[in-house]
Amino acid sequence: EIVLTQSPGTLSLSPGERATLSCRASQTVSSRHFGWYQQKPGQAPRLLIYGASSRAAGIPDRFSGSGSGTDFTLTISRLEPEDFAVYYCQQYGNSPMYSFGQGTKLEIK
């Protein structure tokens, strides 16, 4: 079973700063099928990054994704007030078919 572990659990930063969120898989996953989501309170998750590094439609270019194999990173270059939320990574594979990380909460410092 593939387990995704996100770090840190909580990240405290100020607007304008750079945020780096990590996701590590327990075994190699497909970069082509790796994604990142943003979730705000009371809302459904929103796809930010698909295929490890491609931005979804309408996502600002301050969001970028990178990584391969077992280590993936979501970077927000300059935090805007609306970026403070919970972020999840997700992979598609064989066991289970889809899985999510436990989430990183990005909070205002």
Next chain:
Amino acid sequence: QVHLQESGPGLVKPSETLSLTCSVSRYSISSDYHWGWIRQPPGKGLEWIASIYHSDYTYYNSSLKSRLTISVDTSRNQFSLKLTSVTAADTAMYYCARAGDAENFDYWGQGTLVTVSS
């Protein structure tokens, strides 16, 4: 823009069966893509539950598989989930979603909160 909308009972009694339906508009679910269910217990993370493709191919989270059935009604452009023998641990927000070309969920419903309680 593809639109998904969940429907179902907000309250289910323990040991009973939870039934949810996702209505899809602006895209025919029989055309392509995996269509799935994801849940989120209050204050916790996301858990993929089940997915379906072309009515014929079903996929389940192994931890729930014995209690799950996912199905499609192409005439209504809907897909449904049944979860039997529910307990309080099944209390969650249930989302339906489409897995896009990269098998990342690109369209989501707004979610429906299901509480298991007597």
